[in-house]
Amino acid sequence: MIAIVAWRNIWRHKIRSLVVILSITVGLWAGVFMIAFSWGMYKQYIRETVDTQLSHLQLHHPGFEDDREVKYLLANNLSMMDDIRKDDRVKAATARTVSTGMISSPTTASGVTINGIFPEEENNVTKLASRIVAGKYLDSAGRSPVLIGKKLAVKLKVNLKNKIILTFQDTTGEIVAGAFRVAGIYQSKNTTLDEMNVYVRSSDLSQLLKVENAVHEIAILLKDDSNVDGVKEKLKEKFPDVAIKTWKELAPELELVINSFNEYMYIFVGIILLALTFGIINTMLMAVLERVREIGMLMAIGMSRVRIFFMIMLETIYLALVGGPLGLLIGYFSVKWTGSAGINISMYSEGLAAWGFSSIVYPELDSSYYLPLTLMTVFTAVLSAIYPAIRALRLKPAEAIRKI
């Protein structure tokens, strides 16, 4: 009966209860959606970074990791590549020649990383060809072609077929320069990286470095994200003298995003629920104070304080149990819908691209998050009801009955 009384009590002031329910619903929906939006954005960013920049695993000479000097080459890279490709878990692998240097146009110069690539293999791993927005992707034809990012092209004021000079150190420490012609202009989702990376054929770069088949880096793309550690272990056994790093080790900030996401989520929802707490306290306090006489009567006829406390707690829990699941449900469906349709935030694309974020976000939230969110809501409601319930318990029946 107390449960029935509590349930009916919340509908005595329909509008007031609906306002609280609505605020819980909207608050939770906003919380769920914002979390899903952030997670979707970060997940896309991580996916994009793995698929187009880092790959799952990278192999380097141990010295190259510290200094990135061109002298730290991967020996026996051809047999390494053969071994790597034999693993069923590997989707694609590519070798790169990497050097840092300057790119110069007739008007200006800029610091860049020069990536010497095997065009077809590179495309299998990073889908570089798909990012070409002008000209064509690298192939074996033509003399010293180079791919540059759109942002860099604007900065250097160069266009297709224009000549640029790449200057860098060779393996002996001598400065070398090579003239290249812009064959293609690419644009990725990260304009900062576009400005800092140019792509030439590995053979052209090796020639300038005066080393045959110079390889500094092997990038491996796996069929499944979950195989990263297993493949790394196997490679470590095979190539003990090579530094092998997973994408999480190469970009620890990405791992931090994943690891700290739960904390972000709980803090974010916690702030929303904290705001809701005040609304619930206010409503329940009103509900108690306007029922002083009734509560006094209940005490007089023999309803224990525990039962009165329980009744008021129950009223609050009901409000949360109506508003909370409703918010989560709306959140779930809005995440599902926008997760497949995507949210276009291209009006901010310039700023987002500078940080490597896509301008279309697909919100996503694992279903396992919904239960803790529900529990957090109920916990907040219970917490919010304590003070009003205590106020009710402090009433003296003889005085309360006479309150107008």
Add this chain to the structure above:
Amino acid sequence: MEVVIDAHNITKVYNEKSIPVNAVNGVHLHLERGEFTALVGPSGSGKTTLLNIIGGLDHVSEGQVIINGTDITNMSDNKLIDFRLNNIGFVFQSYNLIPVLTAKENVEFVMLLQKKSKAEREKRVLELLREVGLEDKVNIRPSELSGGQQQRVAVARALASKPQFVLADEPTANLDSKSASNLLDIMARLNKEENMTFIFSTHDQRVIDKARRVITLVDGKVASDEKR
């Protein structure tokens, strides 16, 4: 005769630490089962305070209250709640029904607190509502009942727990004369037929006329105690 209320030297002082007000001053009260007693007196004479004390809603400053052989003088608030549930029925001036429950549920509520079985509850609730003439209003909420009908539900509720006695604080004050007369007839009948003890605090002459004992309080003291 069985003694239901035995109160000695009841004294209640409010604002003991600042300006003390003696609401009740050395009252002795001895009520037996089946009495139909009116507690009368001018406003501020201590009627309600005395009613609260013998009803276990308030503590005495001095004196002793024994209800049906149990000394409730120093009983804790929590124990008093339980004691009231099983021993005392209340009828208030403003009916004080639970607005979200029907007439039947209001009467049943007390028995639920007593953890009575469903069968026992059903039987007694319908019996009581029939006795107060509301068998056709079983599923009606208080807001749809007249003042007189609400007060009759309150009487049925007060009796639902099978109390030792019923305390009624100005039960007819908010009722028109027909409803008041009707209510008094019901209570008088219950008193006569079921030997239920009723104590009223009242200004209403109709109640005083029906009472078989009239205790008059003046300035917190018993000025007269008339048995008819």
